[in-house]
Amino acid sequence: MPNATSGTTRMLLIEHCESGSPAVRVGRALSPWLGDRWDPTFGREHPRSTPKGPSRVMDVQHFTAYLQSRIGDVEVTSVTRIGGGASRETWLVAMGRTTGDLPEELVVRRDAPYTGVVPTTLRREYDVLKQLAREGIRVPEPLWFEDDTGLLGQRFYIRHGYRGTSDQARFRGAVAERLTRDLAQELAELHRVPIDRLELPEGPAPGDVAEAAIREVDRWYSHWAEHAVEPVPMFEQLAWWLRRHVPGHGDAPAFIWGDVGVANTICSEDGHVIALSDWELATFGDPMRDLASGLWRGVGQLAGREFFLRCYAEAGGHPIHEERLAYYDVFMSWLVAGFTHAAIAGSAPGDGRSLHPALLSIWAQRVNLAKAARGAGFTASTKV
Protein backbone atom coordinates (compact mmCIF):
# COMPACT_ATOMS: atom_id res chain seq x y z
CA MET A 1 0.00 0.00 0.00
CA PRO A 2 1.24 3.52 -0.71
CA ASN A 3 2.20 5.85 2.07
CA ALA A 4 -1.09 7.26 3.17
CA THR A 5 -1.45 10.83 4.21
CA SER A 6 -3.15 11.53 7.49
CA GLY A 7 -6.66 10.41 8.11
CA THR A 8 -7.60 14.03 8.60
CA THR A 9 -6.63 15.05 5.10
CA ARG A 10 -8.33 12.03 3.64
CA MET A 11 -11.50 12.95 5.47
CA LEU A 12 -11.20 16.56 4.29
CA LEU A 13 -11.12 15.42 0.70
CA ILE A 14 -13.98 13.04 1.26
CA GLU A 15 -15.91 15.82 2.93
CA HIS A 16 -15.48 17.82 -0.25
CA CYS A 17 -17.26 15.08 -2.11
CA GLU A 18 -19.70 14.40 0.72
CA SER A 19 -20.68 18.05 1.01
CA GLY A 20 -21.45 18.15 -2.66
CA SER A 21 -18.55 20.33 -3.74
CA PRO A 22 -17.61 19.24 -7.21
CA ALA A 23 -14.56 17.05 -7.10
CA VAL A 24 -13.26 18.97 -10.06
CA ARG A 25 -12.78 22.03 -7.86
CA VAL A 26 -10.48 20.03 -5.62
CA GLY A 27 -8.40 18.90 -8.56
CA ARG A 28 -8.19 22.38 -10.05
CA ALA A 29 -7.12 23.91 -6.78
CA LEU A 30 -4.34 21.37 -6.41
CA SER A 31 -3.15 21.54 -10.01
CA PRO A 32 -0.11 23.78 -9.32
CA TRP A 33 1.26 21.13 -6.98
CA LEU A 34 0.37 18.07 -9.01
CA GLY A 35 2.67 18.82 -11.93
CA ASP A 36 2.49 16.37 -14.78
CA ARG A 37 -0.08 14.32 -12.92
CA TRP A 38 -2.67 16.93 -13.73
CA ASP A 39 -4.60 16.82 -16.97
CA PRO A 40 -4.87 20.51 -17.93
CA THR A 41 -7.94 19.89 -20.04
CA PHE A 42 -9.90 18.58 -17.09
CA GLY A 43 -12.94 20.68 -16.40
CA ARG A 44 -12.39 22.99 -19.34
CA GLU A 45 -13.31 22.22 -22.92
CA HIS A 46 -13.25 18.55 -22.18
CA PRO A 47 -14.67 16.46 -25.05
CA ARG A 48 -17.92 14.75 -24.24
CA SER A 49 -19.53 11.74 -25.76
CA THR A 50 -22.18 13.68 -27.67
CA PRO A 51 -20.81 16.92 -29.03
CA LYS A 52 -23.49 19.24 -30.27
CA GLY A 53 -21.32 21.38 -32.45
CA PRO A 54 -18.37 23.73 -32.56
CA SER A 55 -18.05 26.47 -30.00
CA ARG A 56 -17.14 29.92 -31.29
CA VAL A 57 -14.34 31.55 -29.46
CA MET A 58 -15.49 33.92 -26.77
CA ASP A 59 -13.13 36.83 -26.77
CA VAL A 60 -13.23 40.60 -26.71
CA GLN A 61 -13.16 40.93 -30.48
CA HIS A 62 -16.02 38.54 -31.21
CA PHE A 63 -18.21 39.71 -28.39
CA THR A 64 -17.63 43.38 -29.20
CA ALA A 65 -18.66 42.77 -32.79
CA TYR A 66 -21.80 40.99 -31.61
CA LEU A 67 -22.80 43.70 -29.14
CA GLN A 68 -22.15 46.51 -31.58
CA SER A 69 -24.30 44.83 -34.20
CA ARG A 70 -27.10 44.48 -31.69
CA ILE A 71 -26.91 47.58 -29.57
CA GLY A 72 -24.61 50.13 -31.05
CA ASP A 73 -21.49 51.92 -29.97
CA VAL A 74 -20.21 49.97 -26.96
CA GLU A 75 -16.79 48.87 -25.84
CA VAL A 76 -15.85 45.54 -24.27
CA THR A 77 -12.66 45.43 -22.22
CA SER A 78 -12.55 41.80 -21.15
CA VAL A 79 -14.30 38.47 -21.57
CA THR A 80 -13.48 35.91 -18.91
CA ARG A 81 -14.88 32.47 -18.32
CA ILE A 82 -15.99 32.00 -14.73
CA GLY A 83 -17.54 29.22 -12.72
CA GLY A 84 -17.18 25.47 -12.98
CA GLY A 85 -20.56 24.42 -14.22
CA ALA A 86 -20.92 21.14 -16.03
CA SER A 87 -23.86 22.07 -18.23
CA ARG A 88 -23.34 25.65 -19.30
CA GLU A 89 -20.57 28.10 -19.85
CA THR A 90 -20.60 31.32 -17.87
CA TRP A 91 -18.63 34.30 -19.13
CA LEU A 92 -18.10 37.63 -17.41
CA VAL A 93 -17.99 40.58 -19.78
CA ALA A 94 -16.58 43.89 -18.56
CA MET A 95 -17.78 46.92 -20.49
CA GLY A 96 -15.54 49.89 -21.10
CA ARG A 97 -18.32 51.93 -22.61
CA THR A 98 -22.01 51.15 -22.48
CA THR A 99 -25.19 52.65 -23.80
CA GLY A 100 -28.69 53.03 -22.48
CA ASP A 101 -29.43 50.81 -19.54
CA LEU A 102 -26.71 48.31 -20.28
CA PRO A 103 -24.78 47.60 -17.05
CA GLU A 104 -21.02 47.79 -16.71
CA GLU A 105 -20.76 44.06 -16.31
CA LEU A 106 -22.65 41.44 -18.24
CA VAL A 107 -22.80 37.72 -17.83
CA VAL A 108 -23.20 35.44 -20.82
CA ARG A 109 -24.72 32.05 -20.16
CA ARG A 110 -24.04 29.85 -23.12
CA ASP A 111 -24.86 26.26 -23.94
CA ALA A 112 -21.78 24.09 -23.75
CA PRO A 113 -20.69 22.59 -27.09
CA TYR A 114 -21.32 19.17 -25.65
CA THR A 115 -24.29 17.62 -23.92
CA GLY A 116 -24.51 18.84 -20.35
CA VAL A 117 -25.19 16.70 -17.34
CA VAL A 118 -28.46 18.50 -16.54
CA PRO A 119 -31.10 18.05 -19.26
CA THR A 120 -32.86 21.38 -18.95
CA THR A 121 -32.68 23.85 -21.77
CA LEU A 122 -31.03 27.21 -21.60
CA ARG A 123 -34.33 28.76 -22.66
CA ARG A 124 -36.08 27.24 -19.68
CA GLU A 125 -33.42 28.66 -17.36
CA TYR A 126 -33.87 32.11 -18.90
CA ASP A 127 -37.67 31.98 -18.71
CA VAL A 128 -37.50 30.96 -15.06
CA LEU A 129 -35.29 33.95 -14.31
CA LYS A 130 -37.68 36.29 -16.11
CA GLN A 131 -40.66 35.03 -14.15
CA LEU A 132 -38.91 35.11 -10.80
CA ALA A 133 -37.55 38.60 -11.43
CA ARG A 134 -41.09 39.70 -12.21
CA GLU A 135 -42.18 38.27 -8.84
CA GLY A 136 -39.51 40.22 -7.01
CA ILE A 137 -37.27 37.27 -6.21
CA ARG A 138 -33.62 38.25 -6.02
CA VAL A 139 -32.25 36.60 -9.15
CA PRO A 140 -29.71 37.85 -11.70
CA GLU A 141 -31.65 40.17 -13.97
CA PRO A 142 -32.01 38.51 -17.37
CA LEU A 143 -31.65 40.93 -20.29
CA TRP A 144 -32.19 39.06 -23.55
CA PHE A 145 -32.01 35.60 -25.11
CA GLU A 146 -30.35 34.71 -28.42
CA ASP A 147 -31.64 31.62 -30.21
CA ASP A 148 -29.32 32.09 -33.17
CA THR A 149 -26.44 29.65 -32.72
CA GLY A 150 -24.53 31.38 -35.49
CA LEU A 151 -23.77 34.40 -33.34
CA LEU A 152 -21.55 32.88 -30.65
CA GLY A 153 -21.57 29.23 -31.63
CA GLN A 154 -24.31 28.15 -29.22
CA ARG A 155 -27.53 29.59 -27.85
CA PHE A 156 -26.95 32.07 -25.07
CA TYR A 157 -28.54 34.70 -22.96
CA ILE A 158 -27.26 37.86 -21.42
CA ARG A 159 -27.91 38.82 -17.85
CA HIS A 160 -26.81 41.51 -15.48
CA GLY A 161 -23.40 40.91 -13.90
CA TYR A 162 -22.77 41.43 -10.22
CA ARG A 163 -19.68 41.83 -8.15
CA GLY A 164 -19.66 39.41 -5.31
CA THR A 165 -18.51 36.01 -4.16
CA SER A 166 -19.93 32.50 -4.01
CA ASP A 167 -17.21 31.09 -1.83
CA GLN A 168 -18.69 29.90 1.45
CA ALA A 169 -15.25 29.62 3.04
CA ARG A 170 -15.01 33.42 3.15
CA PHE A 171 -17.83 33.73 5.66
CA ARG A 172 -17.33 33.34 9.39
CA GLY A 173 -18.96 34.41 12.61
CA ALA A 174 -21.50 37.20 12.47
CA VAL A 175 -21.13 37.56 8.70
CA ALA A 176 -21.93 33.87 8.25
CA GLU A 177 -24.99 34.30 10.45
CA ARG A 178 -26.12 37.26 8.35
CA LEU A 179 -25.73 35.26 5.16
CA THR A 180 -27.63 32.34 6.64
CA ARG A 181 -30.46 34.64 7.64
CA ASP A 182 -30.51 36.31 4.22
CA LEU A 183 -30.53 33.02 2.38
CA ALA A 184 -33.30 31.63 4.55
CA GLN A 185 -35.31 34.80 3.98
CA GLU A 186 -34.91 34.49 0.20
CA LEU A 187 -36.02 30.87 0.30
CA ALA A 188 -39.08 31.70 2.37
CA GLU A 189 -40.03 34.44 -0.09
CA LEU A 190 -39.53 32.13 -3.04
CA HIS A 191 -41.75 29.49 -1.46
CA ARG A 192 -44.51 32.08 -1.01
CA VAL A 193 -44.76 32.90 -4.72
CA PRO A 194 -48.17 31.67 -5.88
CA ILE A 195 -47.44 28.78 -8.22
CA ASP A 196 -50.31 29.68 -10.52
CA ARG A 197 -48.29 32.75 -11.52
CA LEU A 198 -45.44 30.62 -12.83
CA GLU A 199 -45.16 28.38 -15.86
CA LEU A 200 -42.78 25.60 -16.77
CA PRO A 201 -42.59 23.88 -20.16
CA GLU A 202 -43.20 20.50 -18.52
CA GLY A 203 -46.79 21.41 -17.80
CA PRO A 204 -48.94 22.38 -14.84
CA ALA A 205 -47.86 22.02 -11.24
CA PRO A 206 -48.39 18.66 -9.54
CA GLY A 207 -51.29 18.21 -7.15
CA ASP A 208 -49.15 17.80 -4.06
CA VAL A 209 -45.53 17.52 -3.02
CA ALA A 210 -45.67 13.72 -3.10
CA GLU A 211 -46.67 13.76 -6.76
CA ALA A 212 -43.90 16.30 -7.36
CA ALA A 213 -41.35 13.98 -5.78
CA ILE A 214 -42.47 11.00 -7.87
CA ARG A 215 -42.22 13.08 -11.02
CA GLU A 216 -38.70 14.14 -10.13
CA VAL A 217 -37.54 10.63 -9.30
CA ASP A 218 -38.95 9.31 -12.57
CA ARG A 219 -37.52 12.23 -14.52
CA TRP A 220 -33.99 11.86 -13.24
CA TYR A 221 -34.13 8.07 -13.38
CA SER A 222 -35.07 8.25 -17.05
CA HIS A 223 -32.27 10.70 -17.70
CA TRP A 224 -29.75 8.40 -16.02
CA ALA A 225 -31.05 5.32 -17.83
CA GLU A 226 -30.68 7.13 -21.15
CA HIS A 227 -27.04 8.05 -20.50
CA ALA A 228 -25.82 5.17 -18.34
CA VAL A 229 -22.57 3.62 -19.52
CA GLU A 230 -22.66 0.77 -17.05
CA PRO A 231 -25.28 -0.93 -14.90
CA VAL A 232 -25.50 0.52 -11.39
CA PRO A 233 -27.83 -1.72 -9.40
CA MET A 234 -27.59 0.50 -6.32
CA PHE A 235 -28.85 3.47 -8.31
CA GLU A 236 -31.82 1.35 -9.38
CA GLN A 237 -32.42 0.19 -5.83
CA LEU A 238 -32.35 3.71 -4.47
CA ALA A 239 -34.81 4.88 -7.12
CA TRP A 240 -37.30 2.32 -5.84
CA TRP A 241 -36.72 3.39 -2.26
CA LEU A 242 -37.40 6.99 -3.23
CA ARG A 243 -40.61 6.00 -5.00
CA ARG A 244 -41.84 3.94 -2.04
CA HIS A 245 -41.03 6.45 0.69
CA VAL A 246 -42.38 9.65 -0.84
CA PRO A 247 -43.55 11.99 1.93
CA GLY A 248 -45.95 14.89 2.02
CA HIS A 249 -49.13 13.46 0.55
CA GLY A 250 -51.71 16.19 0.36
CA ASP A 251 -49.38 19.10 0.99
CA ALA A 252 -49.42 21.81 -1.65
CA PRO A 253 -46.28 22.29 -3.74
CA ALA A 254 -44.30 25.48 -4.05
CA PHE A 255 -41.83 26.73 -6.61
CA ILE A 256 -38.43 25.51 -5.52
CA TRP A 257 -34.86 26.37 -6.48
CA GLY A 258 -33.68 22.79 -6.40
CA ASP A 259 -29.98 23.51 -5.97
CA VAL A 260 -29.65 25.65 -2.88
CA GLY A 261 -26.20 26.61 -1.75
CA VAL A 262 -23.76 29.45 -1.30
CA ALA A 263 -21.93 28.17 -4.38
CA ASN A 264 -25.03 29.10 -6.36
CA THR A 265 -25.51 32.44 -4.63
CA ILE A 266 -23.84 35.75 -5.41
CA CYS A 267 -23.02 37.28 -2.04
CA SER A 268 -21.53 40.51 -0.79
CA GLU A 269 -18.44 40.28 1.36
CA ASP A 270 -20.43 41.39 4.39
CA GLY A 271 -22.84 38.47 4.06
CA HIS A 272 -25.81 39.73 2.10
CA VAL A 273 -27.44 37.87 -0.74
CA ILE A 274 -27.08 39.79 -3.99
CA ALA A 275 -28.67 37.23 -6.29
CA LEU A 276 -29.64 33.57 -6.35
CA SER A 277 -28.23 31.89 -9.46
CA ASP A 278 -28.19 28.49 -11.19
CA TRP A 279 -31.85 27.68 -11.64
CA GLU A 280 -31.47 24.60 -13.85
CA LEU A 281 -33.07 22.31 -11.29
CA ALA A 282 -35.91 24.69 -10.40
CA THR A 283 -39.33 23.10 -10.49
CA PHE A 284 -42.59 22.74 -8.59
CA GLY A 285 -42.02 20.70 -5.47
CA ASP A 286 -41.57 20.36 -1.76
CA PRO A 287 -40.02 23.35 0.03
CA MET A 288 -38.32 20.81 2.27
CA ARG A 289 -36.29 19.77 -0.76
CA ASP A 290 -34.79 23.26 -0.94
CA LEU A 291 -33.87 23.17 2.74
CA ALA A 292 -32.41 19.68 2.38
CA SER A 293 -30.52 20.77 -0.72
CA GLY A 294 -29.01 23.68 1.16
CA LEU A 295 -27.98 21.48 4.05
CA TRP A 296 -26.59 18.90 1.63
CA ARG A 297 -24.45 21.63 0.06
CA GLY A 298 -23.18 22.75 3.44
CA VAL A 299 -25.30 25.80 4.30
CA GLY A 300 -25.64 24.39 7.81
CA GLN A 301 -21.88 24.76 8.22
CA LEU A 302 -22.16 28.56 8.06
CA ALA A 303 -23.89 29.10 11.39
CA GLY A 304 -25.37 25.73 12.26
CA ARG A 305 -28.11 23.53 10.89
CA GLU A 306 -30.70 24.49 13.47
CA PHE A 307 -29.95 28.20 13.03
CA PHE A 308 -30.58 27.92 9.30
CA LEU A 309 -33.87 26.11 9.81
CA ARG A 310 -34.93 28.55 12.54
CA CYS A 311 -34.18 31.52 10.27
CA TYR A 312 -36.31 29.97 7.56
CA ALA A 313 -39.18 29.44 9.94
CA GLU A 314 -38.89 32.98 11.36
CA ALA A 315 -38.95 34.35 7.82
CA GLY A 316 -42.37 32.80 7.34
CA GLY A 317 -41.25 29.65 5.58
CA HIS A 318 -43.19 26.42 5.43
CA PRO A 319 -43.32 24.21 8.56
CA ILE A 320 -40.21 22.09 8.97
CA HIS A 321 -40.66 18.34 8.47
CA GLU A 322 -37.58 16.43 9.58
CA GLU A 323 -38.57 13.18 7.90
CA ARG A 324 -38.92 15.01 4.61
CA LEU A 325 -35.56 16.65 5.07
CA ALA A 326 -34.09 13.18 5.55
CA TYR A 327 -35.88 11.93 2.43
CA TYR A 328 -34.57 14.74 0.27
CA ASP A 329 -31.07 14.27 1.67
CA VAL A 330 -31.17 10.78 0.15
CA PHE A 331 -32.68 12.24 -3.00
CA MET A 332 -29.86 14.79 -3.37
CA SER A 333 -27.14 12.16 -2.99
CA TRP A 334 -28.94 9.93 -5.48
CA LEU A 335 -29.43 12.81 -7.90
CA VAL A 336 -25.77 13.83 -7.78
CA ALA A 337 -24.73 10.19 -8.23
CA GLY A 338 -26.75 10.23 -11.43
CA PHE A 339 -25.10 13.45 -12.58
CA THR A 340 -21.61 12.17 -11.88
CA HIS A 341 -22.44 9.02 -13.82
CA ALA A 342 -23.28 11.23 -16.78
CA ALA A 343 -19.91 12.93 -16.27
CA ILE A 344 -18.23 9.54 -16.53
CA ALA A 345 -20.00 9.04 -19.83
CA GLY A 346 -18.24 12.06 -21.23
CA SER A 347 -14.73 11.10 -20.23
CA ALA A 348 -12.17 9.35 -22.33
CA PRO A 349 -10.05 6.54 -20.87
CA GLY A 350 -6.76 7.69 -19.49
CA ASP A 351 -3.48 6.02 -18.88
CA GLY A 352 -3.61 6.40 -15.12
CA ARG A 353 -0.70 8.83 -15.09
CA SER A 354 -2.79 12.01 -14.98
CA LEU A 355 -5.59 12.92 -12.64
CA HIS A 356 -8.29 11.79 -14.94
CA PRO A 357 -11.76 13.27 -14.82
CA ALA A 358 -13.34 9.82 -14.86
CA LEU A 359 -11.50 8.97 -11.64
CA LEU A 360 -13.08 11.83 -9.75
CA SER A 361 -16.47 11.28 -11.37
CA ILE A 362 -16.44 7.61 -10.47
CA TRP A 363 -15.36 8.40 -6.96
CA ALA A 364 -18.01 11.09 -6.55
CA GLN A 365 -20.63 8.68 -7.84
CA ARG A 366 -19.58 5.98 -5.39
CA VAL A 367 -19.45 8.38 -2.45
CA ASN A 368 -22.88 9.75 -3.17
CA LEU A 369 -24.38 6.30 -3.70
CA ALA A 370 -22.94 5.25 -0.34
CA LYS A 371 -24.39 8.36 1.33
CA ALA A 372 -27.78 7.71 -0.17
CA ALA A 373 -27.68 4.02 0.77
CA ARG A 374 -26.89 4.91 4.38
CA GLY A 375 -29.67 7.50 4.44
CA ALA A 376 -32.11 4.96 3.03
CA GLY A 377 -31.11 2.52 5.75
CA PHE A 378 -29.80 -0.18 3.43
CA THR A 379 -26.69 -0.51 5.47
CA ALA A 380 -24.75 1.06 8.25
CA SER A 381 -21.59 -0.55 7.00
CA THR A 382 -21.19 1.10 3.62
CA LYS A 383 -18.25 3.14 4.76
CA VAL A 384 -16.77 6.12 3.08
Added chain:
Amino acid sequence: MPALQEGFAREQAGLMLSLLEHVRLRLEHEVPLLIEDTRDVERVLREIGEPVQHDGSAAEDDSDWLSVARARNRDASARLQTALRAQEEAWAGDGPVPDQLAALRSVTVRQLDRQRSILGPGYALGT
Protein backbone atom coordinates in the same frame (compact mmCIF):
# COMPACT_ATOMS: atom_id res chain seq x y z
CA MET B 1 -11.25 29.76 -6.57
CA PRO B 2 -9.62 31.48 -3.62
CA ALA B 3 -5.90 31.09 -3.16
CA LEU B 4 -5.09 28.04 -1.08
CA GLN B 5 -2.62 28.11 1.73
CA GLU B 6 0.44 26.28 0.50
CA GLY B 7 0.63 23.92 3.42
CA PHE B 8 -2.94 22.78 2.99
CA ALA B 9 -2.56 22.50 -0.76
CA ARG B 10 0.59 20.41 -0.46
CA GLU B 11 -1.16 18.15 1.99
CA GLN B 12 -4.08 17.71 -0.36
CA ALA B 13 -1.75 17.19 -3.32
CA GLY B 14 0.02 14.50 -1.35
CA LEU B 15 -3.28 12.82 -0.77
CA MET B 16 -4.20 12.98 -4.45
CA LEU B 17 -0.84 11.47 -5.44
CA SER B 18 -1.36 8.73 -2.90
CA LEU B 19 -4.73 8.09 -4.39
CA LEU B 20 -3.21 7.80 -7.86
CA GLU B 21 -0.79 5.21 -6.56
CA HIS B 22 -3.71 3.54 -4.85
CA VAL B 23 -5.50 3.41 -8.18
CA ARG B 24 -2.47 1.83 -9.80
CA LEU B 25 -2.30 -0.84 -7.13
CA ARG B 26 -6.03 -1.41 -7.31
CA LEU B 27 -5.77 -2.00 -11.02
CA GLU B 28 -3.32 -4.78 -10.19
CA HIS B 29 -5.84 -6.33 -7.84
CA GLU B 30 -8.95 -5.49 -9.81
CA VAL B 31 -9.31 -8.89 -11.48
CA PRO B 32 -9.74 -10.90 -8.27
CA LEU B 33 -12.12 -8.28 -6.89
CA LEU B 34 -14.20 -8.36 -10.05
CA ILE B 35 -14.24 -12.14 -10.04
CA GLU B 36 -15.36 -12.16 -6.42
CA ASP B 37 -18.11 -9.67 -7.17
CA THR B 38 -19.27 -11.57 -10.24
CA ARG B 39 -19.39 -14.83 -8.31
CA ASP B 40 -21.39 -13.20 -5.50
CA VAL B 41 -23.90 -11.72 -7.91
CA GLU B 42 -24.27 -14.91 -9.95
CA ARG B 43 -24.63 -17.03 -6.81
CA VAL B 44 -27.52 -14.95 -5.55
CA LEU B 45 -29.14 -14.87 -8.98
CA ARG B 46 -29.01 -18.68 -9.09
CA GLU B 47 -30.42 -18.93 -5.57
CA ILE B 48 -33.45 -16.89 -6.51
CA GLY B 49 -33.94 -18.82 -9.71
CA GLU B 50 -32.73 -16.27 -12.21
CA PRO B 51 -31.05 -17.76 -15.27
CA VAL B 52 -27.29 -17.41 -15.41
CA GLN B 53 -26.39 -17.10 -19.08
CA HIS B 54 -22.65 -17.06 -18.63
CA ASP B 55 -21.33 -20.59 -18.21
CA GLY B 56 -17.97 -19.52 -16.86
CA SER B 57 -15.95 -21.07 -19.62
CA ALA B 58 -16.06 -18.42 -22.31
CA ALA B 59 -12.76 -16.87 -23.21
CA GLU B 60 -10.84 -18.67 -20.48
CA ASP B 61 -7.88 -18.75 -22.79
CA ASP B 62 -8.03 -15.03 -23.33
CA SER B 63 -4.83 -13.64 -21.90
CA ASP B 64 -6.50 -10.29 -21.26
CA TRP B 65 -7.93 -11.40 -17.95
CA LEU B 66 -8.80 -7.86 -16.92
CA SER B 67 -11.00 -7.29 -19.96
CA VAL B 68 -12.69 -10.64 -19.49
CA ALA B 69 -13.26 -9.99 -15.78
CA ARG B 70 -14.70 -6.56 -16.51
CA ALA B 71 -16.97 -7.83 -19.26
CA ARG B 72 -18.32 -10.64 -17.12
CA ASN B 73 -18.87 -8.31 -14.18
CA ARG B 74 -20.74 -5.84 -16.35
CA ASP B 75 -22.92 -8.67 -17.58
CA ALA B 76 -23.59 -9.86 -14.02
CA SER B 77 -24.35 -6.32 -12.88
CA ALA B 78 -26.80 -5.84 -15.73
CA ARG B 79 -28.63 -9.04 -14.82
CA LEU B 80 -28.63 -8.05 -11.17
CA GLN B 81 -30.14 -4.69 -12.06
CA THR B 82 -32.79 -6.30 -14.25
CA ALA B 83 -33.71 -8.85 -11.59
CA LEU B 84 -33.84 -6.13 -8.96
CA ARG B 85 -36.16 -4.02 -11.06
CA ALA B 86 -38.46 -6.96 -11.74
CA GLN B 87 -38.63 -7.89 -8.04
CA GLU B 88 -39.29 -4.30 -6.99
CA GLU B 89 -42.02 -3.95 -9.61
CA ALA B 90 -43.65 -7.17 -8.46
CA TRP B 91 -43.66 -6.21 -4.79
CA ALA B 92 -46.46 -3.90 -3.74
CA GLY B 93 -44.36 -2.46 -0.94
CA ASP B 94 -46.57 -3.72 1.86
CA GLY B 95 -45.44 -6.04 4.60
CA PRO B 96 -42.05 -7.72 4.93
CA VAL B 97 -39.59 -7.58 2.08
CA PRO B 98 -39.78 -10.81 0.06
CA ASP B 99 -36.74 -13.06 0.59
CA GLN B 100 -35.64 -12.87 -3.02
CA LEU B 101 -35.78 -9.11 -3.08
CA ALA B 102 -33.93 -8.93 0.23
CA ALA B 103 -31.22 -11.18 -1.20
CA LEU B 104 -30.84 -8.98 -4.25
CA ARG B 105 -30.72 -5.83 -2.14
CA SER B 106 -28.02 -7.26 0.09
CA VAL B 107 -25.84 -8.25 -2.84
CA THR B 108 -26.29 -4.75 -4.29
CA VAL B 109 -24.95 -3.30 -1.07
CA ARG B 110 -21.97 -5.67 -1.10
CA GLN B 111 -21.38 -4.79 -4.71
CA LEU B 112 -21.33 -1.07 -3.95
CA ASP B 113 -18.80 -1.67 -1.20
CA ARG B 114 -16.57 -3.61 -3.60
CA GLN B 115 -17.00 -1.07 -6.39
CA ARG B 116 -15.93 1.71 -4.09
CA SER B 117 -12.68 -0.09 -3.48
CA ILE B 118 -12.01 -0.21 -7.21
CA LEU B 119 -11.10 3.15 -8.68
CA GLY B 120 -9.85 3.42 -12.18
CA PRO B 121 -10.81 5.14 -15.40
CA GLY B 122 -11.18 1.96 -17.35
CA TYR B 123 -13.40 0.10 -14.92
CA ALA B 124 -16.56 2.09 -15.46
CA LEU B 125 -16.12 2.09 -19.21
CA GLY B 126 -15.62 -1.63 -19.47
CA THR B 127 -12.47 -1.20 -21.52
